[in-house]
Amino acid sequence: MSEIKQAAEKTAEETIQKKGKKQKEKKTVGQEILSWILTILVAVVAALVIRSVIFEPVRVDGTSMDDTLADGEIMFVSKFDYSSTWFCLPWQDEKTKENAPRITIGGDPKRFDVVICRYPGRGDTNFVKRVIGLPGDTLRLEDGYLYIKEKGQEEEVKYEEPYISEAYRGGSLNNFGPFTVPEGEFFVMGDHRNNSNDSRSVGPIERSMIVGHVRQVVYPFGQWRTVKNGLDVE
The missing domain is CATH 1.20.5 (Single alpha-helices involved in coiled-coils or other helix-helix interfaces)
Incomplete structure (x- = not known):
């Protein structure tokens, strides 16, 4: 048992x-x-x-930044120093995004920084340009040369802009202004001044439309290089 x-x-x-x-x-x-x-x-x-x-790889589309950036190159774009993004869900339509509030991160870009920006009415389309005018600046182009009178200053300063090819200094687009940049806005232009859709035609852009800071070219690998920004270009 x-x-x-x-x-x-x-x-x-x-x-x-x-x-x-x-x-x-x-x-x-x-x-x-x-x-x-x-x-x-x-x-x-x-x-x-x-x-x-934080960061995003962005492909150059077009020749408006020749000879600094070439068509088809891929850039390393940092977001942590200054950026902004729509406060909405990724799958929402462009009209909803356009009217949504934006979150701005970091400080303000410096003069001659190369940035990724958006234009009003163009949704998520990226444009790569150089910040030329800061809020309160009065700027003009004469025969392809840049003159800026900073806010509060009596005299204007001529900038040689070594990143501009001499071949791009001619033409009707290289005479512009004078134009005073409104407060809270920035004036951006392409380095290929004769072939750039920029603030000369679309107007200055708000800080919230600047979404990234171009740091390096990472592709093609043989063209890996740092993109000079701000005072480094002088």
């Missing part, structure tokens, strides 16, 4: 263990599915955060 009882207890114990194992396996599968879902969500959120506030 003792042996039969022990065998019965052993069989019952094995049955309980098998049921527990099956339940455990089912729970593990559910946990694994949930884990994958959470991993994907975290990855998507992380990618959005990185793209919005």
Whole structure:
């Protein structure tokens, strides 16, 4: 009888263990599915955060920044020093985004910084330009040369702009102004002054329309280089 009882207890114990194992396996599968879902969500959120506030690779489209940046090159654009992004969901339509509030990150760009910016009415379209005029500046172009009278100053300063090719200093577009940049806005231009859709035609842009700071060219690999910004260009 003792042996039969022990065998019965052993069989019952094995049955309980098998049921527990099956339940455990089912729970593990559910946990694994949930884990994958959470991993994907975290990855998507992380990618959005990185793209919005840390860095983003951006491809040059066009020749408006010749000879500083060439068509087809890929730039490393930092977002943490100054940026802005729409406060809305990524899948919302362009009209909704255009009217949504924006979050501005970091400080203001410096004169001669190369930036990624947006134009009013153009949605998420990226433009790469150089910041020429700061709020309160009065600027003009004469025969391709830049003259700026800073806010509060009596005399204007002529800038040689070494990043401008001499071949791009001629033409009607190289005579402009004088123009005073409104407060809170920035005047941007392309380095290829004869072939650039910029603030001379679309007007100055608000700080919130500047979304990134161009730091380096990372592709093609043989053209890897730092993009000179601000006072480094002088």
